[in-house]
Amino acid sequence: MKIIIINGPNLNLLGKREPEVYGAQTFEEYFTKLQFKFKDVELEYFQSNIEGEIISKIQETGFSYDGIVLNAAAYTHTSVGIGDAVKAVETPVVEVHISNTHQREEFRHVSYISAAAKGVILGFGLKSYDLAIQSFIKD
Numbered sequence: 001m002k003i004i005i006i007n008g009p010n011l012n013l014l015g016k017r018e019p020e021v022y023g024a025q026t027f028e029e030y031f032t033k034l035q036f037k038f039k040d041v042e043l044e045y046f047q048s049n050i051e052g053e054i055i056s057k058i059q060e061t062g063f064s065y066d067g068i069v070l071n072a073a074a075y076t077h078t079s080v081g082i083g084d085a086v087k088a089v090e091t092p093v094v095e096v097h098i099s100n101t102h103q104r105e106e107f108r109h110v111s112y113i114s115a116a117a118k119g120v121i122l123g124f125g126l127k128s129y130d131l132a133i134q135s136f137i138k139d
C-alpha cells in the first residue's frame, strides 16, 4: 500500500510556528514515527508552499497511489485549483487539519477540498495524520 502525505504552505515551519496551535514537534520528527508505526505502508511525504506544485503532486500520484493524505493548509480555504485536482484524480484523498478549523476564524470554516474528499479528519493535532492513514487500511 502506497500513501503520500501532502502538506501545504507554512507546514514546513511546524515546531516553530504558533506552537500553541500546532504543537512543538517538527513534521520530519513526526513522519519518522509514522513510518515506524505503519511499517507495512509505503509512506511518502511532500511539502510545498506553492499552490501549483501541490496540484502537480496530486496529479502525479492520484492515478497510482492507494491514498493521499492532504493538508492544504491555508489553500484549503482559497484554492479552487486544488479542489479541482482532488476531484480529477482516482486515488481517494483524505483531508486533514491539525487544528479544529471550525473553532477558529470564520474564513477557516470554508474548505474547497471537503466536497471532493473521501473524508475529513481535523482537530486531533498531528494525530490527525495517523488517523487518516488508518482510514486507508482495511480491518
Ligand code: DQA
Residues within 6 Å of the ligand: 009, 010, 011, 071, 072, 073, 074, 075, 076, 096, 097, 098, 099, 100, 101, 108
Ligand atoms: C491548518 C489549518 C489552516 O486554516 C491553516 O491555514 C494551516 C494549518 C491545520 O492543519 O490546522 O496552515 O490546515
